[in-house]
Amino acid sequence: MAKRTVCLLQAPHFDLRHTLESGQYFRWTREGDGFLVQHGPRLFLIRQEGGTLVSEGADEAFLHDFFALDHDFPEIEQDLRKDRSLRPALEAYPGLRILRQDPWECLCAFLTSMASNIPRITRNVEDMARTYGRRIKFGSRVRHVFPGPEELGDEAGLRALKVGFRARYLAQAARLARGGLLDEIRQLDLDDARAALMVLPGVAEKVADCLLLFAYGRLEAFPVDTWIRKVMTRLYFKGRRVPDAAIRAFAADRWGGIAGYAQQYLYHWSRSMKLDARRSL
DNA sequence: GGCCAGGTCCAAT
DNA sequence: ATTGGACATGGC
Numbered sequence: 001m002a003k004r005t006v007c008l009l010q011a012p013h014f015d016l017r018h019t020l021e022s023g024q025y026f027r028w029t030r031e032g033d034g035f036l037v038q039h040g041p042r043l044f045l046i047r048q049e050g051g052t053l054v055s056e057g058a059d060e061a062f063l064h065d066f067f068a069l070d071h072d073f074p075e076i077e078q079d080l081r082k083d084r085s086l087r088p089a090l091e092a093y094p095g096l097r098i099l100r101q102d103p104w105e106c107l108c109a110f111l112t113s114m115a116s117n118i119p120r121i122t123r124n125v126e127d128m129a130r131t132y133g134r135r136i137k138f139g140s141r142v143r144h145v146f147p148g149p150e151e152l153g154d155e156a157g158l159r160a161l162k163v164g165f166r167a168r169y170l171a172q173a174a175r176l177a178r179g180g181l182l183d184e185i186r187q188l189d190l191d192d193a194r195a196a197l198m199v200l201p202g203v204a205e206k207v208a209d210c211l212l213l214f215a216y217g218r219l220e221a222f223p224v225d226t227w228i229r230k231v232m233t234r235l236y237f238k239g240r241r242v243p244d245a246a247i248r249a250f251a252a253d254r255w256g257g258i259a260g261y262a263q264q265y266l267y268h269w270s271r272s273m274k275l276d277a278r279r280s281l
Numbered sequence: 282g283g284c285c286a287g288g289t290c291c292a293a294t
Numbered sequence: 295a296t297t298g299g300a301c302a303t304g305g306c
Contacts, residue, residue: 023287114288120304121287164302169289204289225287243296267287 004138009053009063013073015095016048022096022268024214026109026122027129027146036138039066040102041145043138057138068100068217076219076258083254085235086262089269098264099214103182105146106215107200110207111169127161128152128170149177169202176200185211190218205244213260222251222259231270 020028020035028037034047034054044057055063064070073095080086112124125146132147152158152174158167181200185193190212197208205224212221224232224244232247233239236254251259 110287115286115301116288116303117286117305159302162303164304165289165300166302202289206288210287223287227287271287 004056007055007058007060007063009055009060009069010051011048011053011067011069012051013077013095014051014053014067014069014097015093016046016053018093018096018268019067019099022093022264023118023271024264025099025101026118026125036141038143038145039105041136043136043143045138065100068098071097071219073097076261079258080255080262080265083262086265089265092269092272093265096265096268098219098261100217101215103185103211103215104149104177106211107173107177107182108146108170110210111173111202112163112166114166114202114207124161124163128158131157131161149174166202172201185216190220193218213263219260220252220257222248222263224248225267227267227270228263231266
């Protein structure tokens, strides 16, 4: 067996665990004091030692891109800290960052996310990989690459994986992705990009915003899901139910180009808080 | 058992 | 323009 080279990467102001556990990405498992992660064709071990990421099985350029180390973390954090309501979330998960995922994989993950939950999304994604993806090994560990749009099964095949009504969306997404839809997004401004993504059946505002934020690096995107709706109405709307558009508009106004970071902190924090409807913040 | 879940779509106000 | 139910499956 070929010996794998160890890759060291400086990642100050970055917390691997908070980042992976925040619910933006699903293809990782804990292993020892680190994680076994896969993304695209890669399968790698990674752990954090202070401000350094130590990895086996991935090169520096990939890691730098995937973990989005080009984002100006101190600047983002400093900006968000100006909002007092955000501080508990910021302090609960210092170093929580937004990843830069592959758009196709991200699309499939969040297509399966509707009316679901993280354990089930994770299982759906792994089922798709195991059924349609090519095998890869890391030492004695065997995993599967997430299948490309050409490799993903048809609707009937996907239904057999228990993804339910999401099977049709996934099959259609594959068809449109084969036509290059996901590549055309990058050059569009936010509104056009969102509209282009929403051409995909099963993609409306929330999933589109997840892609824009988690895959396309559009840090101003602010996905509004049930958790965000709950925490935002509590923190900023006196508990009154308001349209999602109003929440997005508020976020854009308050946090501008880094609203997506605020979203990810609030999402992770609100879930850990187990916010109760009867309790005020 | 029925209700609801990292939503979206469609029909009926 | 807004609202309610259906959609598969699974967990509680």
